[in-house]
Every structure is written in C-alpha cells, then in structure tokens.
Amino acid sequence: MKPIPLRIILLCAALGVIAAVAVNSILVSSGGGEIVMSPVVIVVCLCMGGGALWLGFQVARWRNIETRAKAKNMNPVAAARVLAYAQGSILTGASLTGWMLGLLIYQLSLVSARGVTGVLWVTGANLVGAAALLAMGIWAQYLCRIPPDDPDGNSSSGGSNSGKLAADGYSRVSDQQ
Numbered sequence: 791m792k793p794i795p796l797r798i799i800l801l802c803a804a805l806g807v808i809a810a811v812a813v814n815s816i817l818v819s820s821g822g823g824e825i826v827m828s829p830v831v832i833v834v835c836l837c838m839g840g841g842a843l844w845l846g847f848q849v850a851r852w853r854n855i856e857t858r859a860k861a862k863n864m865n866p867v868a869a870a871r872v873l874a875y876a877q878g879s880i881l882t883g884a885s886l887t888g889w890m891l892g893l894l895i896y897q898l899s900l901v902s903a904r905g906v907t908g909v910l911w912v913t914g915a916n917l918v919g920a921a922a923l924l925a926m927g928i929w930a931q932y933l934c935r936i937p938p939d940d941p942d943g944n945s946s947s948g949g950s951n952s953g954k955l956a957a958d959g960y961s962r963v964s965d966q967q
Contacts, residue, residue: 799884806888814896832919839926842879845872846930876930883924890917
C-alpha cells in the first residue's frame with residue numbers, strides 16, 4: 791500500500807465542504823432546520839485517532855528489533871490492518887474536516903443576522919476534532935513505514951524501503967533470524 795496522496799486528502803475535504811454547504815442550504819431554503827452536529831463528534835474523532843496512533847506506535851515498536859518484545863501481538867498482517875485503519879482515519883478525518891468547515895462557513899455567514907451562538911462554537915470544536923483525527927491518521931500512517939535499508943546491506947528487498955509502508959511487505963534478513 792502506498793501513502794494516501796495529498797491531492798486525495800484535499801479532494802475529500804473539498805467534497806465535504808461542498809456537500810455541507812449544499813445540503814445545509816437546500817434544507818434551510820426548503821423550510822427545514824439547519825444541520826447541527828453533536829459535540830460527541832469530538833469525542834469519537836479523538837478516540838478513533840487515539841486508537842490509530844496507539845496501534846501505529848505498536849507497529850513502530852514491532853519493526854524495531856530492540857523493542858519488538860514489547861509489541862507481542864504484532865505481525866505483518868496486523869501491521870497491514872493498522873495501516874488500513876490509519877488510512878481510513880485519514881479519509882474520514884479529511885471528509886469530516888471538510889464537512890465541519892462547510893457548516894462553519896454557513897454559520898459564519900449568519901453571524902451578522904443572529905450573532906455568535908452556541909452552535910457556532912460546537913461546530914468550531916467539531917472542526918478541531920475532525921482535524922485532529924486527520925492529523926493522527928497521517929501520523930499513524932507514517933509510523934507504519936518500513937525503515938530505510940541498513941547501511942550494512944542486510945536488506946533482502948534489493949532496494950530502498952524509504953517510501954514503502956508495512957503492508958508492502960517487511961523483510962529484513964536480520965529480522966528473520
């Protein structure tokens with residue numbers, strides 16, 4: 791698996807902004823209420839991001855020979871699953887960040903008419919939580935990278951591992967002993 795490109799992350803965020811503004815505008819113009827997200831979103835985002843980071847640290851601990859004993863339940867398949875979880879967190883965080891930004895833009899357009907309300911603060915806090923999920927997912931994905939080849943030439947992959955992730959296969963001769 792390759793890291794998620796920045797353009798995909800930005801595309802998810804842009805689609806979230808467009809969707810939030812469009813859906814909110816359609817709901818309000820048809821006589822419905824505006825979209826208000828619960829503050830629970832912050833807690834869920836932080837828990838998901840924290841889980842991705844914790845598992846990412848386990849992968850990083852497992853790939854280091856000196857600390858491998860501390861990560862007892864980790865193996866290459868589990869590392870690939872952690873990477874998939876981290877990438878899911880990235881895409882979810884980007885989409886939610888865009889969605890919350892779209893809602894915040896809509897709320898800010900109404901500040902001159904109704905002033906600053908609690909909904910504006912909750913939306914801003916949810917935006918911070920979604921951005922935190924995105925950042926923690928990116929960090930967890932980074933932790934799932936395979937380290938560069940050993941300077942002694944102990945790598946059996948035949949090339950540089952600096953851009954590969956754990957799901958691409960983790961094979962170093964020194965680790966197979």
